[in-house]
Every structure is written in C-alpha cells, then in structure tokens.
Amino acid sequence: MNTAETELLATTDRLREQQLAWTRDLIAIPTVNPYSGDDSAGSEAEGQKWYAQTCRNLGGAVRHVPVPDDVYKRAGMIGIPNRSWRDRENVVAEWQFGQGGPTVILNTHMDTVGTDGMAFDPFDPRVHDGTIYGRGSSDSKGNLVVGLIALAALKQHATGLNGRIILESVVDEECNGAGAGTLACCLAGITADFCICLDGSTEAIHNGCNGITTPKVTVYGRAGHAASGGTAVNAIDKAFQVKQAVDRFAAQHLEKHPDCRVNLGVFRSGTLPAIVPSVAELQFNISYAVEDARTAEQAHGVWNGAVVHQRFETMLAKLGETDAWFKEKPVKVEWLKDSYPFYSTADDQYSQTVIGAVHELAQREAPVRSMPAWFDAAHLSRILKKPVLGIGSGTPGKAHGAEESAQLEDLYRGARYISLAVHRLLDDKGGHP
Numbered sequence: 001m002n003t004a005e006t007e008l009l010a011t012t013d014r015l016r017e018q019q020l021a022w023t024r025d026l027i028a029i030p031t032v033n034p035y036s037g038d039d040s041a042g043s044e045a046e047g048q049k050w051y052a053q054t055c056r057n058l059g060g061a062v063r064h065v066p067v068p069d070d071v072y073k074r075a076g077m078i079g080i081p082n083r084s085w086r087d088r089e090n091v092v093a094e095w096q097f098g099q100g101g102p103t104v105i106l107n108t109h110m111d112t113v114g115t116d117g118m119a120f121d122p123f124d125p126r127v128h129d130g131t132i133y134g135r136g137s138s139d140s141k142g143n144l145v146v147g148l149i150a151l152a153a154l155k156q157h158a159t160g161l162n163g164r165i166i167l168e169s170v171v172d173e174e175c176n177g178a179g180a181g182t183l184a185c186c187l188a189g190i191t192a193d194f195c196i197c198l199d200g201s202t203e204a205i206h207n208g209c210n211g212i213t214t215p216k217v218t219v220y221g222r223a224g225h226a227a228s229g230g231t232a233v234n235a236i237d238k239a240f241q242v243k244q245a246v247d248r249f250a251a252q253h254l255e256k257h258p259d260c261r262v263n264l265g266v267f268r269s270g271t272l273p274a275i276v277p278s279v280a281e282l283q284f285n286i287s288y289a290v291e292d293a294r295t296a297e298q299a300h301g302v303w304n305g306a307v308v309h310q311r312f313e314t315m316l317a318k319l320g321e322t323d324a325w326f327k328e329k330p331v332k333v334e335w336l337k338d339s340y341p342f343y344s345t346a347d348d349q350y351s352q353t354v355i356g357a358v359h360e361l362a363q364r365e366a367p368v369r370s371m372p373a374w375f376d377a378a379h380l381s382r383i384l385k386k387p388v389l390g391i392g393s394g395t396p397g398k399a400h401g402a403e404e405s406a407q408l409e410d411l412y413r414g415a416r417y418i419s420l421a422v423h424r425l426l427d428d429k430g431g432h433p
C-alpha cells in the first residue's frame with residue numbers, strides 16, 4: 001500500500017460519523033417497494049430525492065433516468081407485467097477525475113421489502129452494541145451509503161486519479177421485481193468499463209448469481225353445490241396434485257443444482273364454503289443455474305430460463321397421462337418473469353484489482369463465488385457486457401428479516417474496501433496486479 005492509499009483510508013475512517021449519520025437519515029426515509037404486498041407499500045421517491053441532493057452536495061452531475069413502460073420488452077425478457085413507474089426514477093450521478101481513464105459504476109437499489117411484522121419501528125434507526133437496526137440497514141441502504149462515503153473520500157484524494165465514477169441508485173430491485181431500474185439505466189446507455197453492485201452481505205464477493213423464473217399455473221375444476229357432489233370437481237383438490245408434481249420436479253432440480261430452490265409463493269382458490277371451487281392459481285419462484293441459461297443459449301440463442309420452462313411444462317403435461325381430469329382440462333402455465341443469471345470469470349484486470357484490494361483489507365479472505373439469490377448485477381453483466389462484481393456490506397442473514405440490522409464495523413469496512421478498490425482502478429500507478 002502506498003502513501004496515497006494509506007491517506008485515503010485514513011480519510012475514509014474519519015468519515016465514519018458522516019457514514020452513520022447518512023445511514024440513519026436514509027433508513028428514516030421509508031422507501032418500501034410499491035409492490036411489497038403488505039400495508040407498508042410505498043415508493044422510492046423520497047429516498048431518491050435525498051440521494052440526488054446528497055450527490056449534488058458532493059459535486060456530482062445528477063440525472064434522473066425514468067423506467068420506460070416497455071422496459072422488459074426492450075430487453076427481450078419476461079418481467080412482471082403492469083408495474084407502474086410513476087414517480088419511480090433512478091438517480092444517476094457522475095464525477096470526472098483527471099482525464100481519460102476507466103469508468104466505474106457503483107450500483108445499489110433504493111427500494112426495500114415491506115415492513116409488516118417487524119419487531120421494531122422499521123424507520124426509527126437505533127444503534128445498539130455496534131449494530132444499527134432498521135429496514136434497509138443491510139439491504140441495501142447501508143450499501144448505498146458505502147458508495148457515497150467512498151466517493152466523498154476519493155474526492156479528497158483525487159490527485160493522480162484519472163477516470164469517471166458513476167453512482168446509481170435504482171428502483172424496483174425487491175418484491176419480485178426483475179431489476180427494472182438497473183435495466184432502464186443500462187438501456188439508457190449508461191455504461192462503464194467495470195461495475196460493482198453494492199448489494200448483499202459480507203459473506204462473499206459475488207461474481208455471479210442464479211436466474212429466477214416465475215410460472216403462474218391455473219388449475220381448473222368444475223363448479224358445483226357443496227352438498228350435491230355430482231359432476232363437480234374441486235379445483236383445490238386438483239391443485240394439490242399439481243403441487244405434489246411440482247415437489248417432485250423441485251427435488252430433481254435441487255439434486256442437479258443444490259442452491260436452486262423452487263418456492264410455492266401463491267396459492268389462491270375458492271369463494272365460499274358452500275361452493276366447489278372451479279379454479280385455483282399457484283405461483284412458484286424457480287431459481288435456476290447458469291448452466292441452464294448456457295444450454296438455452298446453445299439451443300435457442302437466448303440466455304434465459306427456456307430449458308427450465310420446457311422441463312416444467314413437460315412435467316405438468318404428463319399429469320394428463322395418468323389422470324382423466326387433467327387430460328380433459330390441462331393446467332395452464334404462464335411465465336410471469338424470467339430474470340437471467342450471470343457469471344463472470346473475474347479474471348480480468350479490473351476484477352482482480354478490486355478483489356485484491358478487498359482481500360488486502362479484509363480480516364478474513366472473502367471467497368469469490370456466485371450468489372444463490374438474484375440481484376441487479378445480472379443486468380450490468382448481461383446488458384453492458386462488462387465485468388461485474390457484487391460487494392455487499394450487509395450482515396449475513398439479516399436482509400428482509402423481522403429484525404433487520406447491520407453491524408457498523410461491516411459498513412465501515414465496506415467503505416474502506418470500495419474507497420481503496422476504486423482508487424486503484426483510477427490510479428495507473430496504483431496496486432494493479
């Protein structure tokens with residue numbers, strides 16, 4: 001580590017009070033995704049205002065990037081339909097250091113999951129024993145502020161740096177979204193030589209993630225009076241059979257890819273106890289591996305979950321071979337979403353510089369591996385076609401929880417990682433490998 005780097009880290013450490021104050025400020029602004037599905041549903045708007053102003057105060061050139069209604073269609077992918085993008089713009093801020101040099105994007109999402117059932121006031125950040133509590137503390141407001149602090153520190157040590165830093169605060173990453181915010185930024189032409197997605201927890205540096213796809217399965221019955229039986233067929237009974245078939249599919253899927261789960265998240269049917277229900281709806285989240293996307297690309301030329309869709313539909317079609325009702329009334333499958341996975345070899349010069357900086361500062365060497373959950377880094381990788389790493393400073397196991405919190409030490413260390421990593425990316429005399 002050279003003198004400039006040591007001084008940069010000292011400045012980053014001196015900004016800890018600022019970091020804690022900003023993290024508190026941001027947690028106190030509710031930014032629950034409008035599609036959280038609970039009573040806390042809100043909007044990112046107020047958080048985005050705060051973020052834009054903070055970036056302006058740091059001298060950034062700020063622009064707002066709206067999400068077009070047909071954002072998924074433009075990207076040729078299946079995304080959750082009918083989401084509204086009113087008052088839901090991304091905030092993108094830019095700083096130029098010196099001349100030329102690489103461009104680095106630091107991307108984080110502003111929205112959080114809902115807050116129903118939280119163990120404390122989700123928007124009243126409290127610090128106790130070196131831990132900050134509140135919705136978004138780990139996922140991902142702590143990370144948003146890590147980016148801001150790194151930028152603030154870098155600005156004070158800009159001598160000799162050449163390059164551009166772009167901070168992105170995006171909407172709609174959570175709550176079954178498909179990363180529309182980040183996708184909109186990518187489609188708007190905002191690109192870089194290297195991207196860091198500041199999201200997730202400290203357990204690993206993420207160079208990939210699984211894909212996730214959502215089928216909606218409609219199961220038909222035949223309505224009738226509860227007392228008469230007769231020709232009535234109960235759609236709930238039939239839906240149980242479908243659930244069992246999906247469980248068998250899930251077991252095989254999991255055997256092939258041990259971190260690819262299938263979750264039944266929606267099961268709807270029935271109106272009154274006196275009526276035999278005629279229809280049932282099931283929705284699943286199916287996590288799928290990079291290998292499945294690779295197979296789809298080889299077979300159909302598209303990097304997505306097509307082969308998983310095929311397997312799933314074939315499995316359900318087979319129900320008609322042994323069950324007369326399913327033969328007469330096959331289930332209907334609609335694909336609501338397909339967020340592709342990504343994988344980066346991380347052997348490029350930028351990734352190696354960043355991994356090197358993190359490992360130099362880390363108490364324990366963070367493994368470099370794929371994330372089981374989907375995150376926005378997939379769009380940065382697949383659309384921009386640039387190397388991407390996910391670096392999170394949240395506390396493992398705390399995101400989305402009833403007692404969401406983050407350890408301050410992790411957030412402070414995260415700011416050191418990002419400061420040093422970006423400094424080296426922009427400094428041709430820095431510690432490149």
Ligand SMILES: [Zn+2]
Nearest residue numbers: 139140199200
């Ligand atoms: Zn997140």
